Amino acid sequence: xxxxxxxxxxxxxxxxxxxxxxxxxxxxxxxxxxxxxxxxxxxxxxxxxxxxxxxxxxxxxxxxxxxxxxxxxxxxxxxxxxxxxxxxxxxxxxxxxxxxxxxxxxxxxxxxxxxxxxxxxxxxxxxxxxxxxxxxxxxxxxxxxxxxxxxxxxxxxxxxxxxxxxxxxxxxxxxxxxxxxxxxxxxxxxxxxxxxxxxxxxxxxxxxxxxxxxxxxxxxxxxxxxxxx
Amino acid sequence: xxxxxxxxxxxxxxxxxxxxxxxxxxxxxxxxxxxxxxxxxxxxxxxxxxxxxxxxxxxxxxxxxxxxxxxxxxxxxxxxxxxxxxxxxxxxxxxxxxxxxxxxxxxxxxxxxxxxxxxxxxxxxxxxxxxxxxxxxxxxxxxxxxxxxxxxxxxxxxxxxxxxxxxxxxxxxxxxxxxxxxxxxxxxxxxxxxxxxxxxxxxxxxxxxxxxx
Amino acid sequence: xxxxxxxxxxxxxxxxxxxxxxxxxxxxxxxxxxxxxxxxxxxxxxxxxxxxxxxxxxxxxxxxxxxxxxxxxxxxxxxxxxxxxxxxxxxxxxxxxxxxxxxxxxxxxxxxxxxxxxxxxxxxxxxxxxxxxxxxxxxxxxxxxxxxxxxxxxxxxxxxxxxxxxxxxxxxxxxxxxxxxxxxxxxxxxxxxxxxxxxxxxxxxxxxxxxxxxxxxxxxxxxxxxxxxxxxxxxxxxx
Numbered sequence: 001x002x003x004x005x006x007x008x009x010x011x012x013x014x015x016x017x018x019x020x021x022x023x024x025x026x027x028x029x030x031x032x033x034x035x036x037x038x039x040x041x042x043x044x045x046x047x048x049x050x051x052x053x054x055x056x057x058x059x060x061x062x063x064x065x066x067x068x069x070x071x072x073x074x075x076x077x078x079x080x081x082x083x084x085x086x087x088x089x090x091x092x093x094x095x096x097x098x099x100x101x102x103x104x105x106x107x108x109x110x111x112x113x114x115x116x117x118x119x120x121x122x123x124x125x126x127x128x129x130x131x132x133x134x135x136x137x138x139x140x141x142x143x144x145x146x147x148x149x150x151x152x153x154x155x156x157x158x159x160x161x162x163x164x165x166x167x168x169x170x171x172x173x174x175x176x177x178x179x180x181x182x183x184x185x186x187x188x189x190x191x192x193x194x195x196x197x198x199x200x201x202x203x204x205x206x207x208x209x210x211x212x213x214x215x216x217x218x219x220x221x222x223x224x225x226x227x228x229x
Numbered sequence: 230x231x232x233x234x235x236x237x238x239x240x241x242x243x244x245x246x247x248x249x250x251x252x253x254x255x256x257x258x259x260x261x262x263x264x265x266x267x268x269x270x271x272x273x274x275x276x277x278x279x280x281x282x283x284x285x286x287x288x289x290x291x292x293x294x295x296x297x298x299x300x301x302x303x304x305x306x307x308x309x310x311x312x313x314x315x316x317x318x319x320x321x322x323x324x325x326x327x328x329x330x331x332x333x334x335x336x337x338x339x340x341x342x343x344x345x346x347x348x349x350x351x352x353x354x355x356x357x358x359x360x361x362x363x364x365x366x367x368x369x370x371x372x373x374x375x376x377x378x379x380x381x382x383x384x385x386x387x388x389x390x391x392x393x394x395x396x397x398x399x400x401x402x403x404x405x406x407x408x409x410x411x412x413x414x415x416x417x418x419x420x421x422x423x424x425x426x427x428x429x430x431x432x433x434x435x436x437x438x439x440x441x442x
Numbered sequence: 443x444x445x446x447x448x449x450x451x452x453x454x455x456x457x458x459x460x461x462x463x464x465x466x467x468x469x470x471x472x473x474x475x476x477x478x479x480x481x482x483x484x485x486x487x488x489x490x491x492x493x494x495x496x497x498x499x500x501x502x503x504x505x506x507x508x509x510x511x512x513x514x515x516x517x518x519x520x521x522x523x524x525x526x527x528x529x530x531x532x533x534x535x536x537x538x539x540x541x542x543x544x545x546x547x548x549x550x551x552x553x554x555x556x557x558x559x560x561x562x563x564x565x566x567x568x569x570x571x572x573x574x575x576x577x578x579x580x581x582x583x584x585x586x587x588x589x590x591x592x593x594x595x596x597x598x599x600x601x602x603x604x605x606x607x608x609x610x611x612x613x614x615x616x617x618x619x620x621x622x623x624x625x626x627x628x629x630x631x632x633x634x635x636x637x638x639x640x641x642x643x644x645x646x647x648x649x650x651x652x653x654x655x656x657x658x659x660x661x662x663x664x665x666x667x668x669x670x671x672x673x674x675x676x677x678x679x680x681x
Contacts, residue, residue, distance in 0.1 A: 022317060025319040086314060086315040087315040087317070089281055090311075094304065095304050095333060095334065159583060159600055163586035164586050176572045179572055223599050226596060229283075283523075
C-alpha cells in the first residue's frame with residue numbers, strides 16, 4: 001500500500017507550495033541566480049577601479065541593477081515549464097481564478113529568488129564599501145522593490161511565453177517598466193546614506209508595489225489565456 | 230447531471246477554416262466520439278468545448294445556459310485530458326496527483342492511484358516513469374476528481390492494452406453515474422455510440438466572402 | 443464605430459480620407475514651417491534656437507498621441523476582436539516610435555544651447571525614453587511569435603499596460619522639480635504663450651497629426667493588400 005496521503009491543502013496554498021517545492025528540488029536554479037548576482041557586483045570594482053570612495057558612491061545603484069538583472073534570469077522559467085509540459089492549460093481550466101494563481105506564482109518566485117537576493121545584498125554592500133547608514137534602508141527598499149519585480153517580471157514572462165528569444169524579449173519588456181522602482185529604490189538608499197529621511201521614497205515604493213499587486217494579475221492572466229489557446 | 234450542446238461552431242486557425250457550422254448534443258450518460266483525419270479539428274473542437282479557445286461563431290450551452298454566462302461553473306464541472314501529460318518530474322507520483330486534487334478542491338487521490346495501477350509507484354519521482362505510466366498518472370485525475378463533463382483528446386495514446394481497458398472501465402463508470410464525455414480518437418476501431426465526423430464540417434475558403442486577415 | 447470593424451468599409455473610408463490627410467499635412471507643414479522659421483519672432487532669451495521648439499514640441503505631443511491611439515486600438519482589438527483595430531495598432535507603432543525619437547533628438551539639440559547639456563535624467567526625459575522603449579517593446583513582441591495573431595494580442599496587452607506612462611509624462615513636469623519647462627500650452631486656464639508663437643506651433647501640430655493619419659492610412663492599406671494577396675494565393679493552392 002502507498003505512503004499516507006499528504007493533507008489536502010487550499011488551492012492557493014497548494015500552488016505556492018508546489019512551486020516552492022519544485023524550486024527547492026531543482027535547487028541549482030536559485031543558486032545560479034545568487035551566484036550571478038554576486039558575479040555582476042564583483043565586476044564593478046574590477047571595471048571601475050577599487051577606490052573605496054567611488055565604490056561607496058555607486059554601491060546602491062550597482063546592487064539594485066545587479067539584483068534586477070539576476071532576477072530577470074530566473075523570470076522566463078516562471079511559466080515556461082508549465083507551458084511545455086501541458087500544466088498551463090490545466091491551470092487555466094482549474095476553478096481557482098487565474099489572477100490569484102498568478103499572485104501565487106509571483107509569491108513563490110519572490111520567496112525563491114527575491115528573498116535570497118535581499119539576504120545576500122548586505123554582503124555585497126561590504127564588497128562595495130557601502131557606508132553603514134545605508135544598510136537598513138537598502139534592505140527595506142529591496143524588500144519593497146523585489147516583489148514588484150516578481151510581479152512586473154511575471155507579466156513580461158506571461159507575454160513572451162512561447163516567443164522566439166523569449167529571454168531577451170522578456171528583459172526588453174520588463175526593464176523599462178521597472179525603471180520607476182529602480183529610480184526610487186536607489187534614491188531611498190542614497191537618502192539613507194546622506195542621513196536624510198527616506199520615508200517619501202519608501203512610501204512611493206510601497207505604492208508602486210500595491211499598484212503592481214492590483215494591476216499585474218489582470219495583464220498576466222490575459223496573457224496566460226492567450227498562451228494556452 | 231447535465232446536457233452539453235453546441236450549435237453553429239466554427240474554427241479559424243492560422244489562416245485556415247478548420248470547420249464551420251458544427252452542431253452537437255451530448256446528454257447525461259452519453260459519450261460523443263469525434264472522428265476525422267488529422268487536421269480536421271478534433272483537438273481544436275475539444276479546446277473550444279473546454280473554453281481554452283474562444284467561441285468566434287456559434288454557441289455552447291450547458292443545460293441550456295450559454296457558457297459565456299457561467300465560465301467559472303464550466304471550469305468547475307469539467308476535466309480535460311490533452312496531448313501532454315502535465316507531470317512534474319521533480320515531484321513524486323503522489324505529489325503530482327495530490328496537487329491536481331488540491332487545485333480542484335479535493336478528491337480521492339489514493340483510490341485513483343490504485344485504480345490506475347500506480348499504487349506501487351506512489352513515492353517514485355515522476356521523472357522515472359515511462360510514457361505509459363505518465364499517461365496513467367494524467368488519467369488518474371479522472372478517477373480522483375468528480376466532474377460532470379470529461380473532454381478527452383486521444384486519451385489512450387501510449388497506453389498498453391491492460392491500461393486501455395482500465396480507462397474504458399473508468400469511462401463506463403463515469404457514464405453510468407450520469408456524467409457525459411466527449412472523446413477524440415484516431416478512429417482505428419470504429420467506436421459505438423454517438424459519432425461526430427468532423428470532415429463533413431470542413432470549411433472552404435471560398436465560402437468566406439472578402440478575405441479575412 | 444463598430445460599423446468600421448468591417449474591413450471593406452474601413453478601407454473605403456480611409457481611401458477617401460487619405461488624399462485629404464496628405465493635403466492638410468503638406469499645407470500645414472509648409473505654412474507652419476514658414477511661420478516658424480521666418481515670420482515668428484526670435485525669443486529674447488534664446489534668440490534663434492527657440493525655433494527648434496516648433497519641431498520638438500509637436501513631436502512630443504504626437505509621441506503621446508500615437509501611444510494613446512496605439513493603446514486605444516489595442517484595447518478595441520482585444521475587447522471586441524476587431525481585426526481592423528489591430529491593423530491600425532500595428533501601423534501606428536513605428537510612426538509613434540519615430541515621433542518619440544524625433545522629440546528626444548530635437549530636445550537634445552535644443553537642450554545643449556539652452557541648458558548646457560545634451561541630456562539630463564529628469565522625470566520628463568526619462569519617462570519619454572521609457573515611452574520609446576515601450577514602442578520598441580511593442581514592435582518586438584508583435585513580431586516575436588511564429589503565430590502572428592498571438593504576437594499581436596500579447597503586444598496589445600503590453601500597449602495597454604504601458605498606457606500608464608502617458609499621464610506620467612504629461613504631469614511629470616508638474617509633479618517633480620525638473621529641468622524641463624513646465625506646461626505652457628495645454629493648461630486648464632488656457633495657453634500661456636503669445637499668439638505669434640502659438641500659431642506656428644498649432645500649425646505644426648495639425649500638420650504632424652495629418653501626417654500621422656496619412657502614413658497610417660498608407661500602412662493600413664498596404665497590410666490589407668498584403669493579406670488579400672496571401673489569401674488569394676492560399677485559395678489558389680487549395681482549389
